[in-house]
Amino acid sequence: MKALHRRTLLALALQAAALLALAAGLAGLSWLDPRSQPTLLVLLDRSLSMPRQPVDQAVQGLAQAVQQAGGRLQTLDFAGRVAPAVPPADGSAPDLAQEATHLQAALEAALALHARQPLAGLVLVSDAHATAGDSEAGLRAARSAGLAVGWIPIGRPPPRQRIVGLLAPQHARSGQPVRVTAQVDGARDRPLRVRATARALDGRSQAAQAEVDAQGRAELRFDALAPGAWVVEAALVDGQDATPLHTLADAAVLDVQAAAPLLYVQGGPAALADSLVRGGWALQRVPAARLDGQADALAGVRAVVLDDVAATDAGPRLWAALDIAVRQHGLGLLVLGGDRSFARGGYRGSELETLLPVLAEPAAMDQPLSLVFAVDKSGSMGQGSGGVDRFAMAQRAVQDTARGLGERDALGLVLFDAAPRVLLPLGPAAAGQAALQRDWQASPRGGTQLAPGLQAALAELAKAPASRRMLVLVTDGFVDDAPLAELRARLQQDRIETIVLAVGPDADVAALQRLVGDGGGQVLRVNEAAELPRVMRSGFERRRARVQQGAITVQQRQDLPFAPGRFADWPPVAAYAVTRAKPQATVAVQTESAEPLIAWHRAGLGRVAVVTSGLGPWAPQWLGWRHWPPLAGGLAEWVASAGQGGTALTVTDNADALQIDAEGPPGDAPLLRVDSPGAPDRPVDTDLLVPGRWRARVPAAGPGLYTLRLTTAQGTQRHLHLRRPSDEAQTFGIHPALAAWRAAGWVVDANPATLLRAPAPTADTPPPDRSLLLLSLLLFLAGVGVDRSGGAAALWTRLSGRWRRWRPGLNGRSA
Template sequence: MSVDRLTGIHFEHPLLLLALPPAVLAILVLARARVRAMPAGQRAATLALRSLIVTLLILALAEPTFGILRPFRNVVFAIDVSESVSQQQRDWTRAWVRQAIQELGPNSRVAVIEFGQWAQLAGSGSALPSGGETNLEQAITLARSALSSPESSAGEIVLLTDGWQTAGDAPRAMRRAAAGGVTVSYVPISLAGQQPPEVTVASLDVPPFARAGDLVDVAAVLHSTGQIAATLRVSLDDQVVSEQQVTLRPGINRVPVALRLPATGFHDILAAVVPAQDTRADNNSLVTSTVVKEPGRVLVLEHEPGQASRLVEILRADGLDVQVQPSSQIPPTTEPLTGYDAAVLVDTPATSLTLDQQKTLQLFVRELGRGLVVIGGQRSFGPGGYEGSTLDEMLPVSSRPPERPERSSVALFLVLDKSGSMASAWSNEASKLAMAREAAIQAVGLLQPGDVIGIVAFDSEYQWLVPTTRIENADTIRSIQDRISGLESGGGTSILPPLQAAYEAASRVDARLKHIVLLTDGQSSDRGYEALLRRMEQYQITLSTVAIGSDADTELLARLAELGGGRYHFTERSTQVPRIATQETSILIRSAVVESEVTAQPAASSPLLRSLPGELPTLNGYIATTPRQRAVTALETSQGDPLLAHWQYGLGRVVAWTSDASPAGWSSRWLDSGWPNAGLFWSQVVRWSMPAPVRPDFLVSAQPEPGGHRVLLRVESLREDGTFANGLDTRATIALPDGSAREVALPQRAPGVYEQTLAVEHPGTYRVLFSQRAGDQVIKEELATFSVPVPGFEGRTAGVNLVLLRQLAEGTGGRELRLPADLVASPPVARLEERLALWPWLLGAAALLFPLDVAARRLSWPARRVTTGSRSATLAGTAVPAPERERVGIHGDE
């Protein structure tokens, strides 16, 4: 229960208090001579009384008051009279307010305002026209002003409204009210008796721009006053493309529709709802429009010719402009790629790309805002040497395979060049042979019991430095490492014989994974590599190569790694050799390649999977990777390994598909025409990665305000160097629904920003051509469109917007009210401060003290002996000779 609260003492003229110390001091100085002959007690009493009287008089002149805060009701009722509120509802709200005022009683302070687009006090003399927009911000702002008074600025605002604002910013007004201690409560006008059933198409959310062939998400927002069954039809350019039965619940209903957009140009989209019951039909349909642009351009980069042929066929059938080229031809800069919206990198090892080429892809996505789809295969991700590379940094998955408690047995064969040239070194580095020895030692250290190791050293001839050996324990590893340490250089270079020996040894080993790593800095004139690699493939033996220095036969080694199913590495620093060798060993022992039948399971909601009905096909394999935290894993295996993942990278997007795209490979069922959704799946993957079909240097928008009576035309323009394009002649040519056209200038409002707000007189669809000129030359153009419905937004609401009303109440400590008694029963928010004047009491006290002052001066006090030299006298009781009276300071009766 609220109680009175004291606020202390206040002064109307506080500056007068500054005169108090000097006045008291003056009294003490002036009266001292007059009371000097008085006894000490009488003198002190007299001075104290005079000082107190003066103090009381000065305090009274300062007019002090005593403050008391008493709770009281300070309420403003705001009644909605906009177009969306019926006459029956207005009458009900006014009656509710009259009853609430009656129950609050005469000691409350109340006011009533009515609002639509504007707000004013009810009964102010000028009639507020009914209808129009709903501006809750205006209502709350005026109500706050009505609450303010010299006594109190706090209080309560009671909104009687349906909550559908079409103008202003109610949350902004709410924050200001909360800061001033004002609460906002609401009375939902749905309580105004039995309302007839009503369904409206409130809005139709359609992307303003799209590409030809895009499958876009359209959302029809329907308002309903009750549980109503209805049919929703969506038409594209007067052709019905979707029809579905919906059950609408009271309030807001959002119904999604996937719509494929056809050729370029302007397209009208209409949503119509046919309810079983409805009171009016003019708000049951709504038309909006969009601009469809050219389909995107895609560059497919394949490591081997023809390996992406089926994927290219699918994308072209979807309408995309697809170009194909070898991934080895990625340019060192992004300039040749600016004409593409996305790139697809198919089963390409990172080791086959230079650092500049990887940087090109990185800048293509991160700074140009384009898309990249990375498709797996035997030479991608972990097996492709992605780990630690620039390419891996871009991916929504980490190329490092997850650690497994179980793994397949491994057979690793190292073929090390120990020719005379390996004894040399660059700069102050250790020799190439020393680094090769260190590489072998570190690689062996990564092996585990059960693995097999073999090391062949060669120059013009070869020898088994470590014959085929199965690791038993740590002692085995140390023994092998000791033998590696004694390797010395000498002789020429002959690669084929040691490679042949390693193959023959590997073919006799029983191991799930067999891998050969060749390290050399020289060239060899041997022939017959292709035949050897074909035999290796039969035994599933893979080969990676490491070219140490530019003197190595880099072309041969790259070709051997490609045909051998491994990775090609090139380094001009001998110190990098151990890292490369351990990386190869790590890839091998972690067994990134998973070849078995795999079921793809949805892991998270993703736009890449929309409109894919039924079960997904199985896969025959994939590359094991690790998901990244910020990425969305759309599909995964039963073990939790990512199959399809995507994320935003800089300004662009990157998608990773960890299986392959080969018609005869792991994903054959996903590319087969037998799966009816193959085209939809692959086109959605690629199209999602593309940027929006707008010019980033010339962003335009035509946005009607909620009421539909005005539209904001806006342009954001940049120059080629990324700076703001200022001071340019910017215009908008508007094609009106009646076929006429109008050109308006868009003045500059901010750096690079040009905008203008226009009144819209007629409903219908408007087309806008934005242009920018430098002199007489048009340098930029862009299209846009917008629609103004009939009736406006006010006629498209049904029921009560409880979401907004609850937001306003919760943000200010208000609540929902149903009966006037709910308002009366709640504790008052405001307190009225009453001031009690203290100056009459101070004057009265001063008047009462004045006779006491006179009495204190005239009253006889007990005698006191005064000694003056050798003589004495008695004061206040004995006559004293005149000279003695002069000496003791007695002057007359005072």
């Protein structure tokens, strides 16, 4: 009875233990099942840019750390492709396409594994240099799945010396030298030389070479390339024995276009024009005096250079035509300073100034001005040639010129015929400007007596304090018996600057010149009365304009918009016109007082640049400077290269496509056609982002030359883009995108202990532990066996007895 009781208790205990093991397994508790251990998946980049030994060492370190943390490590190799889950049946190594890196595909494979069996974490061992796919999309998907991504950055160290890039102009002109800058990085322990070759599509080639300077730059020059696309490759060699050190294939593309003339208007020596001609540029050189007849010629040139040209050198028709050509047709404009430009050239408030990136600085505020106008109102001023009222024009000229005075200036007006009349006594300019706008209560009549009128004006100026004094005289008559020597002496004694406007063909210019003498005055001839307001204002502003002189230090503030961008050791300039940059302008070169020397902006479709010191007498040391050729040619090339369509194009190489961004005047969507390697010329749709900005995506057909043609209402422009092969052998270091991914929170530190502690990122019930289920089954069966066999002891007794009976028989048969 006791044996039965013991047998029952043992069976019940075994079955109870079986139930406990089953409950523990179903509840998610783990024992010996490896699936219940937290799993860390490691994606190993096996592309050619990854050094094998450091990657293997990183895996070993991870394995030890995961084991210590009580987890399980699983690895997955990838490159351009991801290793298959099942190895090839023939035992061969899988083809990972090691010449590429596809991070997105690796992350998607990890997410597929995570969907089947939740992972505790993920670690990527890579240099982050993806050549295919969208890596950021893969990282965002991992984050959405709740899967933490750690990263171990391993990259191949760069060679001791290498070419990191070529800086080449986007466009070049046929017949002109093309300068390309190679940037070399690495040790400078020996002489280095860069050898480059430019190859045209028809097989023609041209070689160039240059020494690498102390800044790691080699300035290469290709002479007179024919029109077409030229692909440039470069090699770095030892400067002594020509040992190859590094090669950069398909490094840049040059779009060489047929030469188009520049309209060069010169008001002075024109050193830039001489330099451009030597460089192969086609110029139409025109003296400033003939500028007015060039309005119709603007359609046949790519850019206009105004070298020390005054606004008075042309009339309204020319300036209106120039404005339309620049803003609507993309004509380039380069304006150079000098004695006849900017404020001295009457730019302030002119139509020309509206195109420029700078404003002619107003009058110097450190010295107030006392200004008296003396206007002839004799009968001959009533009517001039063409029926124009000279006196009315003089009145308008005085009003316009007076607007240029400041609040600290003083203003007066004297009218004279046979006798003088002080219409406006010398007083504050603000009150005088308002009074001049009212009716002058005067009409032309009588003869001309110059001396009394000048004496009245001088009497008004005598009231002025010891500051700058100026007299503006307007007359169309003869200087009869006026005591010129006495008047000139009075002007000089009182230090009065004089501007005389001689109106019409009958004005006695020679006598007026004797009046002002050779010192502080000038005589301006006004042939047509309608020109009087413009000539007076220009002459006044030119007289009062600020021009800084001396040995003026030059500072480069920003990169220039052409290669190489920056120059070292700028020589000083001798003078420059003081201007003020407009808000939208870019000032690249300036003085120590932060006043512009070289500035530019875009006016409509056209590029406009100014050099306030000019490129001649005011900057003599620049002409002999070693950087003079790229500076002179770069300025001309930049303003002339706005593109016939007038739309700015930017092409970005993405891993699987080209991204094309176009920016231009709002309107209809541009028409884009792309000719790519292996795919003929075809249209590509553009998407409107905001008014005036479009974007297109072109699936990449592989490395090579892409030709883009963009058509807008302003015309068609061509853009060449060279897509370099994804050469893993040229990839070094860690891609900068990894830092941005860390900042965005898509990547964390690859700490196995931290990643394994992360909760399983899934809401599904974890799989039962197979070891506990097996234990539960064994205990249950053991309990059943105990219950039915009468106990383990009885079961053992019966089994051993039967064995003793069978053994003799077995032995006899075997004998």
